Amino acid sequence: MLIVQKYGGTSVGNLERIENVARRVARTRKEGNDLVVVVSAMSGETNKLIEYAHHFSKNPSRREMDILLSSGERVTAALLAIALQEMGIDAIALTGRQAGIVTDDTHTYARIEEIRTDAIRRRIAEGKVVIVAGFQGINEQGEVTTLGRGGSDLSAVALAGALEADACEIYSDVDGIYTTDPRIEPKARKLEYISYDEMLELSSLGAKVLQSRSVELAKKMGVKIIARSSFSDDPGTIISEEDERMEAVVVSGIALDKNQARVSLRDVVDRPGIAAEIFNKLAEAQINVDMIIQNASRDGTTNLGFTVPQSELERAKEAIAGFSGELGGADYDEEICKVSIVGVGMKSHSGIAAKAFSTLAENNINIEMISTSEIKISMVIDEKYGELAVRSLHEAYQLDK
Numbered sequence: 001m002l003i004v005q006k007y008g009g010t011s012v013g014n015l016e017r018i019e020n021v022a023r024r025v026a027r028t029r030k031e032g033n034d035l036v037v038v039v040s041a042m043s044g045e046t047n048k049l050i051e052y053a054h055h056f057s058k059n060p061s062r063r064e065m066d067i068l069l070s071s072g073e074r075v076t077a078a079l080l081a082i083a084l085q086e087m088g089i090d091a092i093a094l095t096g097r098q099a100g101i102v103t104d105d106t107h108t109y110a111r112i113e114e115i116r117t118d119a120i121r122r123r124i125a126e127g128k129v130v131i132v133a134g135f136q137g138i139n140e141q142g143e144v145t146t147l148g149r150g151g152s153d154l155s156a157v158a159l160a161g162a163l164e165a166d167a168c169e170i171y172s173d174v175d176g177i178y179t180t181d182p183r184i185e186p187k188a189r190k191l192e193y194i195s196y197d198e199m200l201e202l203s204s205l206g207a208k209v210l211q212s213r214s215v216e217l218a219k220k221m222g223v224k225i226i227a228r229s230s231f232s233d234d235p236g237t238i239i240s241e242e243d244e245r246m247e248a249v250v251v252s253g254i255a256l257d258k259n260q261a262r263v264s265l266r267d268v269v270d271r272p273g274i275a276a277e278i279f280n281k282l283a284e285a286q287i288n289v290d291m292i293i294q295n296a297s298r299d300g301t302t303n304l305g306f307t308v309p310q311s312e313l314e315r316a317k318e319a320i321a322g323f324s325g326e327l328g329g330a331d332y333d334e335e336i337c338k339v340s341i342v343g344v345g346m347k348s349h350s351g352i353a354a355k356a357f358s359t360l361a362e363n364n365i366n367i368e369m370i371s372t373s374e375i376k377i378s379m380v381i382d383e384k385y386g387e388l389a390v391r392s393l394h395e396a397y398q399l400d401k
Helices: 015-030 045-056 062-069 071-086 118-125 151-163 196-204 212-221 274-284 310-321 344-348 352-362 383-396
Strands: 002-007 034-039 091-094 101-103 112-115 129-133 136-138 144-146 167-172 193-195 225-229 237-240 253-269 292-294 301-308 329-342 369-373 376-382
Touching: 002 015, 002 151, 015 034, 015 071, 034 071, 034 118, 034 151, 045 062, 045 071, 062 071, 062 144, 071 091, 071 129, 091 118, 101 151, 112 151, 118 129, 118 151, 136 151, 151 167, 151 212, 193 196, 196 212, 196 237, 196 253, 196 329, 212 225, 253 274, 253 310, 253 383, 274 301, 274 310, 301 310, 310 329, 329 383, 352 376, 352 383, 376 383
Parallel strands: 002 034, 002 167, 034 129, 091 129, 101 136, 167 225, 193 237
Antiparallel strands: 101 112, 136 144, 225 237, 253 301, 253 329, 292 301, 329 376, 369 376
């Protein structure tokens, strides 16, 4: 079998943990598998490098940031290769460039365009374990690029797809995907299987185990992901195409996202094109708008509300300021959160939304906004009730069973 393994920052957080990863890799290799291992920077290393850059500049060049930040993964890759060699395992470390990862020209948030696998395949044929520095590649001009936060997941999935690997194992400090955050609800249960679509929704809604771009790519390339812990031998959670097992489960998980802010625009002049102009301006500022609610027009004006990540609220305020002549005022609320229920089984079962709304009502939790899709229901509520809502919904849908 050809297996791609990815180890996150906590899994390689210090020399002892890198040695632990080396033992796991050596064991997998001795079982007769071909291996490509993708590694992140040691935990805290990327933040430290960012602090170094900001010592000299509040707005450092993105090109130079890519050269700087890509160094963390190269350090880990080299150390892991050295550790494996000392264990008698023939291993070689490759940078993103040496691994053939080609991206577009967007510094600090590049997209993978192609993986030229010849170099990796040659090393595998030679019997080597290939260690690839994650999170990075080069563009067609030979410039170093990075893939953004969580980019090592993306590197691993892309490599697994390009190499037609049998599985892509993503190792972190958690042993799989849970029905909700176990720190909020101790009764949370680890899932044996989850579909790409469910995982994509949970990732985009606040679950931190997998980066959403990597799940999207896995679905596109048909890569089976196994989310596992590098600190145990538990089997983890398989993420793949949905099947009858998954569809039989009505709700698979509940996510809580506290990084939310609500923007309420009052008395917006109700003319054709005003909404397009507002949201185009937000898009130009690279602000990710989520839920949108517009009231019916009355007396030539309307009210418009939407949510954005808290981290993007200040930029949203600047964008909205340009429309001051066409609205009566704007209110901003950062004390909200978004709680969501997700499940492919929702497509074929009725009454799911009614149970969610009734459960929150029984706990005197007011719903401020609602958004739905075929497999998701999201509700904006007061932030102080977020964890209560998660526990109540988890019990209502019997996710601990």
